[in-house]
Amino acid sequence: MEQYLQLCRHILETGTKKEDRTGTGTYSVFGYQMRFDLDKGFPLMTTKKTAFRLIVSELLWFLKGDTNVKTLIEERNPIWDEWAFEKWVKSEVYHGPDMTDFGRRAAVDEEFKQVVDEQMIIFREKILSDETFALTYGDLGPIYGRQWRSWPTTDGKTIDQLQKVIHQIKNSPDSRRHIVTGWNPEFVDDMALPPCHTLFQFYVADGKLSCQLYQRSADVFLGVPFNIASYALLTHLIAKECGLEPGEFVHTLGDAHIYSNHVEQVKEQLQREPRKLPTLVITEEKDSIFDLQTEDIKVEGYDPHPKIKAPIAV
Structure with a gap:
């Protein structure tokens, strides 16, 4: 994972200090690319423990076209909870403690974090x-899975982009x-979070399937390790579905940033x-990747350094 560590060094050494939507502030560079040869092992971060089970359940959630956090909560996956939680605490039906700017406040106030955690438990229940x-x-709007599997058309129909690309790979590699x-x-403003990993393209050569992702916005400490593993897994899964290796x-980043409260981590x-x-x-x-459950996908020989905690910017 030296490619990732070099990205971190590059941002710390050359990044521009910028403000951002969350109000946290970042150190940012624009335009960066990493390449991972999947023959050399599965690119799951080893310099800090990364929750592979969460990566798997989120990706399968996307593949099924789901957009409701209920499925993830049932899988004990909290990745998207903050965005759904924010929708609730900003609504007229919420009458609990003030949750204004709860992400940043909880990061610096342990007592308030306990209040947020209590409300989050209520929300999940x-x-x-x-x-x-x-x-x-619980619904996050027309985010990733909806666009991948049910892209709306002007005539009222939908396009299953994922099935279409699988058919193309098999029949016109x-x-x-x-x-x-x-x-x-058309639907960006209706999404809880506009897609950060925006577009991906597959490429077939010598019996192997490669994938390049363009990611418009990359939270390098918290998000990118998940994104690398998720799209490496997606490449494996689509290759399996298409009878390829x-x-x-290839991970291409637009705005690659380290949040100011992640620098020490x-x-x-x-x-x-x-x-x-x-x-x-x-x-x-299982005959098809679309039949897979979280327990059907595992990693062996994973021996990472301990987890490093950091607040998420919502």
């Missing part, structure tokens, strides 16, 4: 127990149109030596 509440406050996009300008994952991570990459194992008992 209501999502799981109240179907109407889940439909209203040399095509330069193996593209799936999550950025739909995995090739390269990044410096701590840079002091650690990378370890051997794990091996990805996907069950052979």
